[in-house]
Amino acid sequence: MTSAIHAPPLRDAALRRLGSALKASGYEFTTVTPGTHERVNRRPGNAEGRTVTDVLGWSRPFRPGALPEDIARLLVDARVLHRDGDLWYSLIRVSSHDGELFVHSAFPPAAPDAVFFGPDTHRTADAALAHLAARPTTPWRVADIGTGSGAVAVALAKRLPASEILAVDVNPTALRYARINAALAGTVHIEVRRSDLLDDVPGDFDLIVSNPPFMADPQRRAYRDGGGPRGHDLPLAVLDTAVHRLAPGGSLVLFSGTGITDGRDPLLAAAAQRLDGTGLRWTYREVDPDVYSENLDQPAYAHADRIALAVLTVTRAGNDR
Known part of the structure; x- marks a missing residue:
């Protein structure tokens, strides 16, 4: 994961490949309201992400090795990972609707250019x-x-x-x-x-x-x-x-x-x-x-x-x- 600092500029192609890989794996996630999101993430055991859904759905911080290598590599290539100490954060979420997957902003969507989905x-x-x-x-x-x-x-x-x-x-x-x-x-x-x-x-x-x-x-x-x-x-x-x-x-x-x-x-x-x-x-x-x-x-x-x-x-x- 440390190679993220050497990753190329943000690539839409990497995000498209990520979406295709997630779709092929059967990934699904229904994005909830901010209030529900906060409550679920406050539950014991939910402080860190251990699965793809934890990281790309619930926006939980995670440690190296938590994600499959192909998913981690695509996130690195797309420059959508942020490191804080020993933990990593995804800057995007991926949510399901109508049989499709949609890339949008991570939770909480605090940035001025945050993209809403819910x-x-x-x-x-x-x-x-x-x-x-x-x-x-x-x-x-x-x-x-x-x-x-x-x-x-x-x-x-x-x-x-x-x-x-x-x-x-x-x-x-x-x-x-x-x-x-x-x-x-x-x-x-x-x-x-x-x-x-x-x-x-x-x-x-x-x-x-x-x-x-x-x-x-x-x-x-x-x-x-x-x-x-x-x-x-x-x-x-x-x-x-x-x-x-x-x-x-x-x-x-x-x-x-x-x-x-x-x-x-x-x-x-x-x-x-x-x-x-x-x-x-x-x-x-x-x-x-x-x-x-x-x-x-x-x-x-x-x-x-x-x-x-x-x-x-x-x-x-x-x-x-």
């Missing part, structure tokens, strides 16, 4: 796929705004092999991981591009999906902070963008969170203010009424009774425009 990734993909199945027509041009690991774009691309799929993000690390993950899944028709919302890509879209950051985060972590006092600035910016970029018959699936106070949902109120009177059809539903309760102790949620997850779907009429 239960909300699964929920967003489920919402997008349910909407896709209910659509009367095939969306030929699709955008995943804030793609992160690319997991939602990959799930859609697997069902839309003839469609143009754009996965956009402003985070260079997210773009790198999304390209690697798209290649691992064999979804070569995904185009991963840098774009602030859709500012840097032209044209209209038949389907726009997004799971932007939506928490009110005093630390302003990019993967988590939605902006504004309630964390809604970015989700609403996605909504505003989609309203102007949906093709006739096009639709938006926006997954977000919201703090509920005395039965009032400020995200729903803000969305309704934007959408009422536009002629667009839209629905809004809670998909989980109570999540991330540890954040209720934070000043930003001091008056909230609960934090809920919701899906907003917006559709432009087929003959609109």
Whole structure:
């Protein structure tokens, strides 16, 4: 393991080979919420990693010899190991979804360029796929705004092999991981591009999906902070963008969170203010009424009774425009 200090620069090819090796070995890992992750790792016996899942799933520090030599070598080649004394840490995690593996940031995702993956990734993909199945027509041009690991774009691309799929993000690390993950899944028709919302890509879209950051985060972590006092600035910016970029018959699936106070949902109120009177059809539903309760102790949620997850779907009429 000491050869890590002589390793070449980060190589996407090494991460792709790592993903292929893990897939061939039958590796699987379901990424949990940060609160669950912390609790499980605090249990007796979990301070150090002894298996591939411990290291690449649970982000536990490990000692030389804990990993199979081929996996350790690929991590070295990719320059994704960090040494602290006698222990080593992986700078990435690898998680499962929809039969594929996805490279993303290690826990805790504290770096400014951390790439999010977790239960909300699964929920967003489920919402997008349910909407896709209910659509009367095939969306030929699709955008995943804030793609992160690319997991939602990959799930859609697997069902839309003839469609143009754009996965956009402003985070260079997210773009790198999304390209690697798209290649691992064999979804070569995904185009991963840098774009602030859709500012840097032209044209209209038949389907726009997004799971932007939506928490009110005093630390302003990019993967988590939605902006504004309630964390809604970015989700609403996605909504505003989609309203102007949906093709006739096009639709938006926006997954977000919201703090509920005395039965009032400020995200729903803000969305309704934007959408009422536009002629667009839209629905809004809670998909989980109570999540991330540890954040209720934070000043930003001091008056909230609960934090809920919701899906907003917006559709432009087929003959609109």
